[in-house]
Amino acid sequence: xxxxxQTQPGMFVQEKEAVTLDCTYDTSDPSYGLFWYKQPSSGEMxxxxxxxxYDQQNATEGRYSLNFQKARKSANLVISASQLGDSAMYxxxxxxxxxxxxxxxxxxxxxxxxx
Amino acid sequence: KAxxxxxxxxxxKTRGQQxxxxxxxxxxxxxxxxxxxxxxxxxxxxxxxxxxxxRNKGNFPGRFSxxxxxxxxxxxxxxxxxxxxxxxxxxxxSFMTGSNQxxxxxxxxxxxxx
Numbered sequence: 001x002x003x004x005x006q007t008q009p010g011m012f013v014q015e016k017e018a019v020t021l022d023c024t025y026d027t028s029d030p031s032y033g034l035f036w037y038k039q040p041s042s043g044e045m046x047x048x049x050x051x052x053x054y055d056q057q058n059a060t061e062g063r064y065s066l067n068f069q070k071a072r073k074s075a076n077l078v079i080s081a082s083q084l085g086d087s088a089m090y091x092x093x094x095x096x097x098x099x100x101x102x103x104x105x106x107x108x109x110x111x112x113x114x115x
Numbered sequence: 116k117a118x119x120x121x122x123x124x125x126x127x128k129t130r131g132q133q134x135x136x137x138x139x140x141x142x143x144x145x146x147x148x149x150x151x152x153x154x155x156x157x158x159x160x161x162x163x164x165x166x167x168x169x170r171n172k173g174n175f176p177g178r179f180s181x182x183x184x185x186x187x188x189x190x191x192x193x194x195x196x197x198x199x200x201x202x203x204x205x206x207x208x209s210f211m212t213g214s215n216q217x218x219x220x221x222x223x224x225x226x227x228x229x
Contacts (some may be wrong), residue, residue: 033215043203045220052215091158095216102171103148103207103218105158 002027004092006106013082014114020067021077021109023092031097034075036066039089039108048090051075079111089114117142119221121206122228123182133194136224140208144151147189148169149181152203161204164189165212193226201228 003026011023013019025034036048051059051066067076079086092106120139128134142149149161160173164183181191187208193200203225207218 013219033217035217037220043225044222045207047217047219050215050217059163060204095213097213102160102173104160107157 002094002096002104003031004094004104004106006092007070008107008109009107010110010112012112012114015084016081018078019082019086019111021079021090021092021111022055023077023106024077025073025075025092025094027094027096029096029098033095034066034068035093035095035103036064036075037093038068038086038106039091041088045091049077082113084113084115087111118193118218119149119206120210121204121221121224123224124222125225125227127229128196129229130196130198132190132196134226136191136193136206136226138189138191138205138206138208138221140189140206141219144208144210144219145187146209146212146216146218147183147187148207148209149189149191150203150205150207151175152223153201158205161191163212170212198228200226202226 005024032053034051038046048062049064063080065078089108091108095103122137138194148163162172163170165182171186181207203223205223207220209216209218
């Protein structure tokens with residue numbers, strides 16, 4: 001069975017600090033994609049970053065980077081220089097090739113940035 | 116480029132009624148997926164459509180159905196509404212279906228059942 005685990009229900013971080021949001025996953029499929037989404041209180045889901053299982057390098061998108069450790073089955077999101085607007089729910093998600101239609105999501109981490 | 120558009124944004128219904136939600140994907144995107152989000156269950160996959168065909172379905176009762184039109188727009192229908200159907204329903208589109216395809220979400224339809 002495929003599973004995504006986010007063990008941090010909530011985090012508080014000081015503005016301008018870096019923050020790491022944890023995500024571990026489980027799948028027997030060798031081909032899969034990992035995604036991070038941000039959901040502000042308004043409700044929309046915003047795609048942040050993607051990492052493919054065969055990618056050799058960690059993905060980066062501006063202030064977001066994904067620390068991909070395949071052997072440990074972890075895909076942590078790193079946000080550098082956090083901003084007040086980063087306060088939101090963050091979801092880790094996975095889409096395996098064998099179930100290409102279906103993305104599964106973790107339970108999310110609520111990140112709050114302190115000024 | 117316009118994003119994923121969901122209508123309506125808010126909806127209030129009573130038990131036993133039915134409801135139809137609409138989703139217009141990003142132009143050029145052919146895959147549309149639907150999700151239900153509740154505080155207790157989190158984000159749960161409902162179904163995905165690609166080229167007017169349902170590709171996969173989550174573990175929801177038959178009261179939940181959907182379809183996709185030739186222009187890739189999709190509708191989701193829920194019949195005989197129950198209190199537990201109160202949720203945020205999110206639609207997401209991607210260019211293709213596949214494990215390397217990020218899905219782009221709409222703002223959602225918040226459905227409340229009285």
